[in-house]
Amino acid sequence: MSSKVVFKKMSKDKSVGVYMAKRDFVDHVDYVDPVDGIILIDPEIIKRKKAFVQLSCTFRYGRDDMDVMGIAFRREIFMATRQVYPPIQDTERSTHNKMQKKLLHKLGNNAYPFFFEFPDNLPCSVGMQPGPKDTGKHCAVEFEVKAFSAESQDAQVSKRSSVRLMIRKVQYAPEKSGVPPCVETSRDFVMSENPLHLEASLDKETYYHGEPINVRVNITNNSNKNVKNVIVSVDQVANVVLYSNDSYVRAVALEESGDTVLAGATLTRVYILTPLLSCNQERRGIALDGKLKHEDTNLASSSIVKEGVLKEILGILVSYRVMVKLIVAGILGSSEVGVELPFTLMHPKPDSEVRESEPEEEMVFKDFKRTYLKGMTDDEEEGNVSTGDAAS
Structure with missing residues (x-):
């Protein structure tokens, strides 16, 4: 029984x-x-x-x-x-x-x-x-x-x-996931005939807590600049909308790869990041699911808001994004080329x-x-x- x-x-x-x-x-x-x-x-x-x-x-x-x-x-x-x-x-x-x-x-x-x-x-x-x-x-x-x-x-x-x-x-998490995010950008530089091209994508739109996130990065560097580092992060964005509209942005998973892409070269790589509370337990300003005991908590799930509901009364709204940044060397200092990929982080519906x-x-x-x-x-x-x- x-x-x-x-x-x-x-x-x-x-x-x-x-x-x-x-x-x-x-x-x-x-x-x-x-x-x-x-x-x-x-x-x-x-x-x-x-x-x-x-x-x-x-x-x-x-x-x-x-x-x-x-x-x-x-x-x-x-x-x-x-x-x-x-x-x-x-x-x-x-x-x-x-x-x-x-x-x-x-x-x-x-x-x-x-x-x-x-x-x-x-x-x-x-x-x-x-x-x-x-x-x-x-x-x-x-x-x-x-x-x-x-x-x-x-x-x-x-x-x-x-x-x-x-x-x-x-x-x-919704039963049907959305379209896997994919974004690209090109950057022209002074004294460079051709641009630096960056493309990043995820293999799906919705991830579950504790699941690794595969970030595919394609870099085509036709410029005369050198990329001296590739930084990939998972950012949690918590907007406290009820009383002051404060926004807290925290990188809850980060990889500074040290990868370089010389002028005229290309790079294709999949970076794997897993956002976990266990790696962020001492950090103030991280949004957590309102669990009923501390040992059973995790990073807050993405907020899904019903259409037409005033966001001002929803307290704290949580979203996630993957950030890909290229650090480009220059004569007067480094510059950044970056893209962001929004995604959903939630629990699966229990059986x-x-x-x-x-x-x-x-x-x-x-x-x-x-x-x-x-x-x-x-x-x-x-x-x-x-x-x-x-x-x-």
């Missing part, structure tokens, strides 16, 4: 608990997987209070302790709240899939379903890597499910009566992506505890990737 992991987390006073069958929710561009689960309440502890569940998307652009004159360095992009207890509608109408039905049967009469639909204009989970000595939460897009008991939706909520789980909104639980699957409950987090105490909140985040 196969098993299905169900994640659970209880508030400290045991008044509410959250049960979810997954914490990754896929943005298919045309639609986004809904967020659903079960809230378990203890009526003896809640008494006359109500129970609520909340889905939020927050853009942080500074540590929590950087608040200045009461202005927090964070912005709520989206927030929706539902009352689950006492239920506003009957359980059947609130139940949307088989896993919820199985959990309701398993957990008994004090379990109640919840369901949220994502707007199609929200960013994906992504965060900017802090420096080695930085601490706390930093620039990131975060998603959170929060359950709490209170007198009303707007009442002050005790931390002991609430429970929070970080979730992710992710995208996978087991989000299937409805089959009746014969056995549910295995797995706790999320703050004490699992490296370097964090039980009183600290779950954080984004920059602090280690929730362990699974």
Whole structure:
């Protein structure tokens, strides 16, 4: 019999608990997987209070302790709240899939379903890597499910009566890849009758994380100048579009080949580069996928934006390009001849992506505890990737 992991987390006073069958929710561009689960309440502890569940998307652009004159360095992009207890509608109408039905049967009469639909204009989970000595939460897009008991939706909520789980909104590579990038350029030089010609191409448009990228370079040097070096890099471009339109360009893979092409000569070579986080872990300003624990993170995936969506509200947009530069020797100093090849870097769609639980699957409950987090105490909140985040 196969098993299905169900994640659970209880508030400290045991008044509410959250049960979810997954914490990754896929943005298919045309639609986004809904967020659903079960809230378990203890009526003896809640008494006359109500129970609520909340889905939020927050853009942080500074540590929590950087608040200045009461202005927090964070912005709520989206927030929706539902009352689950006492239920506003009957359980059947609130139940949307088989896993919820199985959990309701398993957990008994004090379990109640919840369901949220994502707007199609929200960013994906992504965060900017802090420096080695930085601490706390930093620039990131975060998603959170929060359950709490209170007198009303707007009442002050005790931390002991609430429970929070970080979730992710992710995208996978499209099933059909685009046309393999190819670009060429020619450069004329003073006192040279013929140009220097450079052509570069990739073998495909979409690459998966950890996959080597083959860059084919053809150089025809009909000029009277010498090419003294060929530099090939993979650049990550992260545009923070929500608050200041900052742009971070980082070479996440680099090869300074030292190849030379003398006047009148040619060169054809394939350079192989593999962009990996393991080679960039100490560098500030690298965009990372908003993973739920640090050991499970990687370079941020390329952003795919639905047509018509305002980019200004998407937080952090990530793209990649291959840069090929020729360093050309000259009497008055060196000059550069270069081209760029944009490409997509993403995860492939998993074979087991989000299937409805089959009746014969056995549910295995797995706790999320703050004490699992490296370097964090039980009183600290779950954080984004920059602090280690929730362990699974």
